[in-house]
Amino acid sequence: xxxxxxxxxxxxxxxxxxxxxxxxxxxxxxxxxxxxxxxxxxxxxxxxxxxxxxxxxxxxxxxxxxxxxxxxxxxxxxxxxxxxxxxxxxxxxxxxxxxxxxxxxxxxxxxxxxxxxxxxxxxxxxxxxxxxxxxxxxxxxxxxxxxxxxxxxxxxxxxxxxxxxxxxxxxxxxxxxxxxxxxxxxxxxxxxxxxxxxxxxxxxxxxxxxxxxxxxxxxxxxxxxxxxxxxxxxxxxxxxxxxxxxxxxxxxxxxxxxxxxxxxxxxxxxxxxxxxxxxxxxxxxx
Amino acid sequence: xxxxxxxxxxxxxxxxxxxxxxxxxxxxxxxxxxxxxxxxxxxxxxxxxxxxxxxxxxxxxxxxxxxxxxxxxxxxxxxxxxxxxxxxxxxxxxxxxxxxxxxxxxxxxxxxxxxxxxxxxxxxxxxxxxxxxxxxxxxxxxxxxxxxxxxxxxxxxxxxxxxxxxxxxxxxxxxxxxxxxxxxxxxxxxxxxxxxxxxxxxxxxxxxxxxxxxxxxxxxxxxxxxxxxxxxxxxxxxxxxxxxxxxxxxxxxxxxxxxxxxxxxxxxxxxxxxxxxxxxxxxxxxxxxxxxxxxxxxxxxxxxxxxxxxxxxxxxxxxxxxxxxxxxxxxxxxxxxxxxxxxxxxxxxxxxxxxxxxxxxxxxxxxxxxxxxxxxxxxxxxxxx
Numbered sequence: 001x002x003x004x005x006x007x008x009x010x011x012x013x014x015x016x017x018x019x020x021x022x023x024x025x026x027x028x029x030x031x032x033x034x035x036x037x038x039x040x041x042x043x044x045x046x047x048x049x050x051x052x053x054x055x056x057x058x059x060x061x062x063x064x065x066x067x068x069x070x071x072x073x074x075x076x077x078x079x080x081x082x083x084x085x086x087x088x089x090x091x092x093x094x095x096x097x098x099x100x101x102x103x104x105x106x107x108x109x110x111x112x113x114x115x116x117x118x119x120x121x122x123x124x125x126x127x128x129x130x131x132x133x134x135x136x137x138x139x140x141x142x143x144x145x146x147x148x149x150x151x152x153x154x155x156x157x158x159x160x161x162x163x164x165x166x167x168x169x170x171x172x173x174x175x176x177x178x179x180x181x182x183x184x185x186x187x188x189x190x191x192x193x194x195x196x197x198x199x200x201x202x203x204x205x206x207x208x209x210x211x212x213x214x215x216x217x218x219x220x221x222x223x224x225x226x227x228x229x230x231x232x233x234x235x236x237x238x239x240x241x242x243x244x245x246x247x248x249x250x251x252x253x254x255x256x257x258x259x260x261x262x263x264x265x266x267x268x269x270x271x272x273x274x275x276x277x278x279x280x281x282x283x284x285x286x
Numbered sequence: 287x288x289x290x291x292x293x294x295x296x297x298x299x300x301x302x303x304x305x306x307x308x309x310x311x312x313x314x315x316x317x318x319x320x321x322x323x324x325x326x327x328x329x330x331x332x333x334x335x336x337x338x339x340x341x342x343x344x345x346x347x348x349x350x351x352x353x354x355x356x357x358x359x360x361x362x363x364x365x366x367x368x369x370x371x372x373x374x375x376x377x378x379x380x381x382x383x384x385x386x387x388x389x390x391x392x393x394x395x396x397x398x399x400x401x402x403x404x405x406x407x408x409x410x411x412x413x414x415x416x417x418x419x420x421x422x423x424x425x426x427x428x429x430x431x432x433x434x435x436x437x438x439x440x441x442x443x444x445x446x447x448x449x450x451x452x453x454x455x456x457x458x459x460x461x462x463x464x465x466x467x468x469x470x471x472x473x474x475x476x477x478x479x480x481x482x483x484x485x486x487x488x489x490x491x492x493x494x495x496x497x498x499x500x501x502x503x504x505x506x507x508x509x510x511x512x513x514x515x516x517x518x519x520x521x522x523x524x525x526x527x528x529x530x531x532x533x534x535x536x537x538x539x540x541x542x543x544x545x546x547x548x549x550x551x552x553x554x555x556x557x558x559x560x561x562x563x564x565x566x567x568x569x570x571x572x573x574x575x576x577x578x579x580x581x582x583x584x585x586x587x588x589x590x591x592x593x594x595x596x597x598x599x600x601x602x603x604x605x606x607x608x609x610x611x612x613x614x615x616x617x618x619x620x621x622x623x624x625x626x627x628x629x630x631x632x633x634x635x636x637x638x639x640x641x642x643x644x645x646x647x648x649x650x651x652x653x654x655x656x657x658x659x660x661x662x663x664x665x666x667x668x669x670x671x
Contacts, residue, residue: 075562075618076553080538129618136615158506158528160537163552164564167506167528171486171514171614178490179611198528200479201467201507206487220479220507221469225533229469239474249477 020044022215036256045213045256047193049095050102050119053152057260058106058115065104067137072099072130076163084161087123095122099130100155103138105145109264111276114142117152118199125155127199128162132169135203136176139187143179148186148272150263153204156222157197170202177203186270188263191218191241191250209266210250212241213259218250310366316355316574319348352574359523361549361558365531367523368502372577374584376403376418376461376501382581383409383588384416390447396476399440401431401468402512404447409459410592415451417444417512418461421502434503435468438481441511445485448492457495457595460512465530467508482511489514490611495598497591499569500524500556516610517594519567520556521587523575526565527554563618 017026022044032039036056037046048056054063078084092098100122106115116138118125135151142149158166177187189207191200193216201220204210212218219239227234237243244250254262267273323344330337359367367373380387384407392398400420407416421434451458467478489496489512496515504513504526520526529537534552535544559565569590576583598606 076551078551080551133619160529160534160552162528163554163562164527164559165562165618167510167526168564168614168617170483170507170510172617174483174486174514175490175611175614178487179615182491196479198507201482201511202486203483205477205480205483218479219474220467220482221474225469226471226474230471234471238471243475247475247477249480 021046038256043255044215045193047120047154049121050097050100050117050152053117054102054104054106054115056256057117057150057152057263058108059110063104063106063115065102066141067103067134068098070098070130070134070137072128072162074161075129075165076161078161078163080161087161091122095119097122099128099134100125101127101131101134103134103141105141105147108150108260108267109276110278111264111267111273112145112147113267114138114145114147114149115152116149118155120154120156120194123159125153125199126157126159126166127155127169127173127202128159128166129169131159132166132172135169135173139173139176139180139185142187143183143185146184146272148188148267148270149180150188150190151203151207152190152192153195153199154192155195155197155199157199157201167198170198173203174206177206181208184271186267186272188266190259190263192216194218196220196222209252211259211262212244212250212253213256214241214253216241218244310363310370312355312359312363312366316348316352319344319351323348349573352578356573356575360546361525361552361555362531362546364523364555365503365525365545365549367575367577368525370575370577372580373502374576374580375423376420376463377423378580379418379461379501379584379587380405380407380416382584383407387416390450391443393439393443394446395442396439397437399437399443400427401434401436401464402440402444404443406456407459410588412592412595413456414459414591414595415447415454415456416459416461417447418459418501419464419509419512421463432468434464435466436464436508436511437468437470437473438476438478441467441481441485444512445488448489448496452492452494455494457497457598458492458515459591459595460496460498460515462498462500462504462509462513462526463502463524464505464508465503466505466533467511479507482507485511486514490614491607493603493607495595495606496610497594497598499587499591500526500565501587503530504554505530514610514614516598516606516613517567518565519569519590519594520559520565521569521576521583522556522571524556525549525554526556526559527552 015029018029018032019026020039020042022039023042025039025041027039037048072088074085097119100119101116102119103116106113116135118131139149158170187207188209188211189204191204191210191212193213195204195216195218197220200218217239218241223234223239241253245253268276326337326341326344330341387405387407389405403418403420405416407414419434419436420431422428422431448458467482498513498515498518500520502524504524506529509526531545531549531552532542534548535542553562556568560568569587572579572582
């Protein structure tokens, strides 16, 4: 195959084909989406946005979004290549969301839960004030409703543009989780590709269950930072889910297609999910 | 009296050699006047002429210049002061401030991280459990301490000792001085992120007073890992941020050259942090920075710590922990966030203990009742092309 032909294929208009980030195979986009953005050839789990995650996790039609009024603000007057305020606006236009977290109530196989999902497509899923606040609100909502909370992470860490305010979100989310756990709350953290920095070093690591998707990059410092420090090649598979499992850092690795079912199974072992599925007549009136 | 390595306590001959390589660029005018004054002083000892007028002039000039320059330090200047080699470190606080110090080593699982110092200490008569980042003084020690960047075992050691302090009913004092947690292969293998997360999480339920003082650098999660407490103070020339100015610059401007700009943008000085409502108190330093007069600087910190412990001791522990939770839960909160609270309150009834109620939570939307669970799509490997 000549170069010209190959390049033509990659530049195919309309996004008909998607290139796998794991094995570089070209996948028919429609089929890729149907397969939950998992490569049918190599099984690589691609990063998905929060809406798609909710779609494949919640029972259809059950998700009710909350805290939609929370909007980020540039409190430091932070400017790099462009002002942070503009950056927010652009990300909002691109994603149609206020910030990098969507939270709400839903059911998973009939079990009511609070679901919070970080969106990597919004400024790398970074945690600023609004993400921290939404997570804390979601955890408190779960506490008030006496239901489990499930948090999906995909994030580069704390959002630099909010300075120490974003750093303090690490403490805020941990405070909320601590409050919740001491009152009997159950939490599940699902770490997806990639989850690093201040997100891994706060709420995402202190939930009752730590689950990762296969081959997800999970760590504190990013690989580039580590490489700059030690000035050596990093070992193969370093900071991937399988590495973390081997080192005893996470409870389990679950394939995206099995995730929803496995979460429901785990939930049925918790005090809040033990009685599900309920007989249909019991849920009709309450 | 013990020997001190500090500028002020040193014989004049050694002083010059120290002010050479460690001098900060913005301090140049001060150093010039100082050396002129020193020359004059020497001269005054040798001649019979009355030089008191000249001496007074230069002394006054030195003082005014120092005040002037330190009065308008840029954020980057403050970062430089915070990293000054003669600035008092945790080990200096232990040596100078803590009587009857008993160092306690090790996390009890893996090792003893030199980058975190823990032990029993008495500060101005107050018996406390001390936790602090250790940067090391000699080159050898600095390397052993990774320049104050802790590994997971350091954070676990800190937590273990804090739990001990809790059992003994001792207040906990945390001295923060780290460029950040160590980014390395071993640190990741042993769960750096998780170790920090667990410290932050657990510090909300440690039933004793926790006083945090940022004495130099408050670098990101590595700092926060020992910085959840009832009272957060920063020394006047310390910094506290989500990322170091160099790290920020290398990400945003792809080079460390933007560090001055980054220091400005990050709002990392004690003044900015207090303005944002992220710290409770600024502890003043002597004119010229803590390194100019370490003893006075450390005494000030010691007095503030003791005073704060005494004030917090009268607060019942339940109230103290609730206040600690509220402090971080509402930290720098926006008005709109308070509105979100209202939304939540409207959604739910009064808060109760989870799991011990018979009522089923009514979270199921009307239209959804009785709908069978969705089938999970495809086999794990999916279809082939």
